[in-house]
Amino acid sequence: MSENIKIPTMAEMAAEGKEPEILFWVGCAGSFDDRYKRVTVSFIKILNKVGINFAVLGPEESCTGDPARRAGNEFLFQMQAMTNIEVLNAYNVKKIVTACPHCFNTLKNEYPELGGEYEVLHHSEYLQQLINAGKVKVQDGGEFKGKKITFHDSCYLGRANDVYEAPRDVLKALDADLVEMKKCKTKGLCCGAGGAQMFKEPEPGNKDINIERTEQALDTGAKIVAAGCPFCMTMLSDGIKNKEKEKEVKVLDLAEMLAQQL
Amino acid sequence: MTIIQQVLFVITLGIAGFFVFKRASSIRRNILLGKDAEFNDQKGKRWGTMFRVAFGQQKMFDRPFVGFMHFLIYAGFLLINIEMLEIILDGILGTHRLFVPVLGDVYPFLINFFECAAIGVVLACVVFLLRRNVARIKRFHKDEMKGWPTSDANIILVWEIVLMFFLYTMNATDYLLQEAGDAHYPVVGSFAISQYLVPLYSGLSPEALVMVERSAWWVHIIGILGFAVYITYSKHLHIALAFPNTYFSRLEPRGKMKNMESVTNEVKIMMGAPAEDSGEEVGTFGAKDVKDLQWNQIMSAYSCTECGRCTSECPANLTGKKLSPRKVMMDIRDRAEEVGKNIDQHGADHDDGKSLYGDYISKEELMACTSCNACADACPINIDPLSIILDMRRYVAMEEASTPASWNAMFQNVENSQAPWAFPAADRFKWAEEISNSVDSQQ
Numbered sequence: 001m002s003e004n005i006k007i008p009t010m011a012e013m014a015a016e017g018k019e020p021e022i023l024f025w026v027g028c029a030g031s032f033d034d035r036y037k038r039v040t041v042s043f044i045k046i047l048n049k050v051g052i053n054f055a056v057l058g059p060e061e062s063c064t065g066d067p068a069r070r071a072g073n074e075f076l077f078q079m080q081a082m083t084n085i086e087v088l089n090a091y092n093v094k095k096i097v098t099a100c101p102h103c104f105n106t107l108k109n110e111y112p113e114l115g116g117e118y119e120v121l122h123h124s125e126y127l128q129q130l131i132n133a134g135k136v137k138v139q140d141g142g143e144f145k146g147k148k149i150t151f152h153d154s155c156y157l158g159r160a161n162d163v164y165e166a167p168r169d170v171l172k173a174l175d176a177d178l179v180e181m182k183k184c185k186t187k188g189l190c191c192g193a194g195g196a197q198m199f200k201e202p203e204p205g206n207k208d209i210n211i212e213r214t215e216q217a218l219d220t221g222a223k224i225v226a227a228g229c230p231f232c233m234t235m236l237s238d239g240i241k242n243k244e245k246e247k248e249v250k251v252l253d254l255a256e257m258l259a260q261q262l
Numbered sequence: 263m264t265i266i267q268q269v270l271f272v273i274t275l276g277i278a279g280f281f282v283f284k285r286a287s288s289i290r291r292n293i294l295l296g297k298d299a300e301f302n303d304q305k306g307k308r309w310g311t312m313f314r315v316a317f318g319q320q321k322m323f324d325r326p327f328v329g330f331m332h333f334l335i336y337a338g339f340l341l342i343n344i345e346m347l348e349i350i351l352d353g354i355l356g357t358h359r360l361f362v363p364v365l366g367d368v369y370p371f372l373i374n375f376f377e378c379a380a381i382g383v384v385l386a387c388v389v390f391l392l393r394r395n396v397a398r399i400k401r402f403h404k405d406e407m408k409g410w411p412t413s414d415a416n417i418i419l420v421w422e423i424v425l426m427f428f429l430y431t432m433n434a435t436d437y438l439l440q441e442a443g444d445a446h447y448p449v450v451g452s453f454a455i456s457q458y459l460v461p462l463y464s465g466l467s468p469e470a471l472v473m474v475e476r477s478a479w480w481v482h483i484i485g486i487l488g489f490a491v492y493i494t495y496s497k498h499l500h501i502a503l504a505f506p507n508t509y510f511s512r513l514e515p516r517g518k519m520k521n522m523e524s525v526t527n528e529v530k531i532m533m534g535a536p537a538e539d540s541g542e543e544v545g546t547f548g549a550k551d552v553k554d555l556q557w558n559q560i561m562s563a564y565s566c567t568e569c570g571r572c573t574s575e576c577p578a579n580l581t582g583k584k585l586s587p588r589k590v591m592m593d594i595r596d597r598a599e600e601v602g603k604n605i606d607q608h609g610a611d612h613d614d615g616k617s618l619y620g621d622y623i624s625k626e627e628l629m630a631c632t633s634c635n636a637c638a639d640a641c642p643i644n645i646d647p648l649s650i651i652l653d654m655r656r657y658v659a660m661e662e663a664s665t666p667a668s669w670n671a672m673f674q675n676v677e678n679s680q681a682p683w684a685f686p687a688a689d690r691f692k693w694a695e696e697i698s699n700s701v702d703s704q705q
């Protein structure tokens with residue numbers, strides 16, 4: 001990356017009287033989590049490279065409220081939602097792309113009822129569109145060519161919103177050797193973090209969910225576990241560390257893999 | 263003689279009808295303990311879902327072998343109902359095989375078909391009994407399945423086999439009576455399966471044959487009427503409720519959580535916007551007891567087959583946590599029955615001091631759910647246990663304010679720094695500087 005990376009904000013754009021084609025909704029994990037910040041950066045690089053007219057909210061962004069709602073705190077969720085909707089509507093936002101399935105689900109399915117109607121895409125869907133349109137071209141013989149990769153379906157992308165093919169298409173574009181886990185697609189196993197579980201200790205049981213899922217991922221023999229969700233990424237990385245496999249097996253986001261190959 | 267039988271039959275039919283009606287009314291009353299909800303939208307899609315999922319058994323075939331076996335019972339059951347119509351009319355009118363003159367040559371063909379269907383039913387019932395009691399498939403032996411739920415399943419399976427046996431006995435003796443030239447028994451020939459039972463009865467006198475034939479007829483019909491009453495107490499109610507349950511099942515994306523209008527209003531007021539009067543009374547936030555659920559959620563509890571497909575996919579349950587979505591559904595039904603009984607015995611305002619949350623479902627169970635939707639996806643009749651778990655969490659969070667401390671901390675972070683983690687809100691865009699720095703340093 002030699003060219004300058006541009007990260008325009010909605011406020012800057014508005015000041016110039018411009019409107020971007022898409023809003024990249026970074027999300028809390030994408031903004032604060034050190035690991036997921038690298039995914040944010042990768043996605044920004046792709047957008048820059050392809051020359052997409054985008055912007056972020058920057059300091060004006062705020063939690064969508066998903067974990068609060070699923071933990072039962074409907075008040076807090078709606079406060080967050082209405083505040084966000086005010087901001088989004090003030091900027092006349094039409095189309096949102098996000099790298100977090102929880103943000104994706106909430107913005108897409110839960111904001112309309114509160115007055116926020118947008119076209120919302122998960123970054124895997126957006127990347128799939130860019131690939132199909134020929135805007136993103138993977139160089140031949142990329143790093144992932146023929147590599148055994150397994151994709152972990154996040155519940156909020158898959159079962160919640162029926163997005164199963166887009167992430168797999170991205171992996172296919174990388175010419176990777178996609179292997180499926182014992183439980184995949186509609187039968188995919190949760191990483192254990194959804195429903196606000198990310199923010200508390202699990203209830204007593206005989207195993208943590210992320211360990212069970214990590215075992216399924218390791219069983220495929222893949223050296224890369226592809227993910228499309230910040231929570232899944234944390235849970236699976238922890239699982240792999242727990243199995244002391246972090247040297248051999250990596251958890252990577254789709255955008256990271258694609259950004260490396262451009 | 264026949265007139266006495268006719269009178270007895272009509273009385274039997276009346277008694278069974280009375281009990282079914284009484285039970286159906288009390289189930290209806292219990293379902294309507296729940297809150298109003300309207301489902302007037304997307305009628306075409308709803309009928310389509312019902313047709314595919316309930317009538318067409320679509321999701322049963324996610325597990326093809328069981329799906330096929332279940333289909334045998336289901337198809338057999340539907341077909342045999344046609345024969346039931348004749349049996350009931352014969353009973354009332356004192357006729358025998360009333361449809362013979364109407365259907366002519368088609369008649370023996372139909373009965374043969376039913377007999378084959380019945381063999382399918384017996385076969386599937388035997389396989390299911392073996393799966394439950396010999397192979398002891400794990401999901402049929404979880405904690406919530408101890409006692410009645412297990413015997414319920416076995417009773418039904420054995421009952422179905424016995425009913426089929428009497429059907430064959432009827433047809434076998436009937437054939438011998440045709441042969442003997444009894445004018446009451448129209449000649450239709452012997453049938454595909456029951457012909458093998460014929461030698462069993464061939465030594466009997468005509469009078470004894472009539473006795474056996476009549477007894478088998480009565481046992482068969484009483485068995486079926488009894489079954490109709492029994493299923494209203496059993497998980498077998500799904501044979502009826504699977505249809506409305508799929509009709510009323512959710513059409514929206516699974517990830518979408520139901521919006522709480524009452525909260526929307528209060529939040530609007532807090533944010534200084536003019537509130538609209540939704541006309542909705544602000545009752546309890548979330549669900550503590552069955553009356554706080556929507557009626558369709560209670561209905562789905564009455565529809566639940568206790569098959570445990572939900573539980574066997576549940577990540578919490580798979581890893582040994584207390585939560586079992588099947589148990590949630592069974593608890594709702596048990597509690598609705600209890601509340602119903604209280605109303606019958608002590609009047610509508612009686613409070614037994616118990617509730618679904620606390621007495622049936624514990625906080626520990628509710629807190630373990632990852633909202634992954636695996637349960638809802640696995641359910642062959644589109645039950646959505648997750649919607650109920652989330653409604654109950656709303657009660658825990660908003661009425662009881664007893665969510666785990668780390669969740670409370672998360673709530674505070676969202677409120678104060680607009681993120682679930684305790685980072686200063688002002689740092690939200692710091693990542694952008696970090697990239698520019700890292701890009702600069704690479705250059």
Ligand code: SF4
Pocket residue numbers: 572575576577578579585586587630631632633634635636637638647648651
């Ligand atoms: S949504 Fe909750 S109850 Fe249903 S399968 Fe997932 S964790 Fe289990």
Ligand code: SF4
Pocket residue numbers: 565566567568569570571572573587588591640641642643644645647
């Ligand atoms: S909720 Fe559905 S999947 Fe679960 S036990 Fe009942 S019928 Fe089976």
